[in-house]
Amino acid sequence: MYELTLEEILEKNIPEKELSEVKRVLYGRIFAPLVIPEWENKDFEVKGYFLDSTIQEQLREQRFVRVGLVQHSIVLPTSKSIIEQQNALYQKIESYINYAASAEVQILCLQEAWNMPFAFCTREKYPWCEFAEDAETGPSTLFLSKFAQQHKMVILSPILERDSVNGDTIWNTCVVIDADGKVLGKHRKNHIPRVGDFNESTYYMEGNTGHPVFNTRYGHIAVNICYGRHHPLNWLMFGLNRAEIVFNPSATIGNLSEHLWGIEARCAAIANSYYTCAINRVGTEMFSHKFTSGDKGEAHNDFGPFYGSTYITAPDGSRTPGLSREKDGLLIGELDLNMCRQMKDIWGFRVNILRNLKKHTRQCS
DSSP: OOOSOHHHHHHHHSOHHHHHHHHHHHHSSOOEEOOOOOOOOTTEEEEEEEEOOSOOOSSSOOOEEEEEEEEOOOSSOTTSOHHHHHHHHHHHHHHHHHHHHHTTOSEEEOOTTTTSOOGGGGOOOTTGGGGOBOTTTSHHHHHHHHHHHHHTOEEEEEEEEEEGGGTTEEEEEEEEEOTTSSEEEEEEOOOOOEETTEEGGGTOOOOSSOSOOEEETTEEEEEOOGGGGGOHHHHHHHHHTTOSEEEEEOOOBHHHHHHHHHHHHHHHHHHHTSEEEEEOOEEEEEEEEEEOOSSSOOOEEEEEEEEOOOEEEOTTSOBOOOOOSSSEEEEEEEEETHHHHHHHHHHOHHHHHHHHHHHHHHHHO
């Protein structure tokens, strides 16, 4: 995999005068960097930006929230026991959470299926189904809840859920843990890929939770898990349900989607006047048994590489630079939530959307 990000290639090859114009068009605005604590691990990248509005309102108080997005690789080979793999990931994530707390992060979102290999490519049910756990009382929720309470931090935990109450059904679920350490709710992935090595319907089907928006201590948030980012109406529904920030925890590879990555979440932020936070994992994950992709290609043992490149987009369409394509990292954004309503006022998209929805409803009734 090519190591440099698009932004790094431009920085390396374009003269400074032209580069400033390229960045203006590429990012929309250049956000000021945040002052955050030093991190000594060279294999863990930390970036922080202040995503402020250019409008200073006279009557409404400013509302800022600091979010953190974590991208990371697995720690141990996939041939190790489940307990060993999970404990190694817990240890890694604990250090990242504690650092995020020192940087005053208030809402932290982890990547899709953060506590396991992304093993759905194999089509093997075991041992991978054993990673599935109860959303409210499972080990990863209990593990993260103590940090949420300790740091007064909202933590979004995308996991493989085992719904033992309803026939032991498995779902791809994001658990929302509020700043008091209690589970506020969950959202189940509602669009499932059936393309290439993404054989996820072998394990779970489309979710049944609709498009919930969670009223956390720090703002109204929603979660559009991975493949849902390809569906504009998915983004729309979270906006209609009053989301201010929509997180997109993902696991996606370069050959399939990298040309779409910087576009989809950014377009959603523009169209729906909210912040979007796109998170992808990194690394190449190897599995013991070869599998095929249904494309007449050779059987292979790896799924990846995942290309990272986590980024944030503001409601005005401006975006941050992305994180590394290959390193673990934390992207921090100080978000001005007042910008959501300001962009609704300026662009007026919502007025047209609602009018068209009502018209369509009349035609169908």
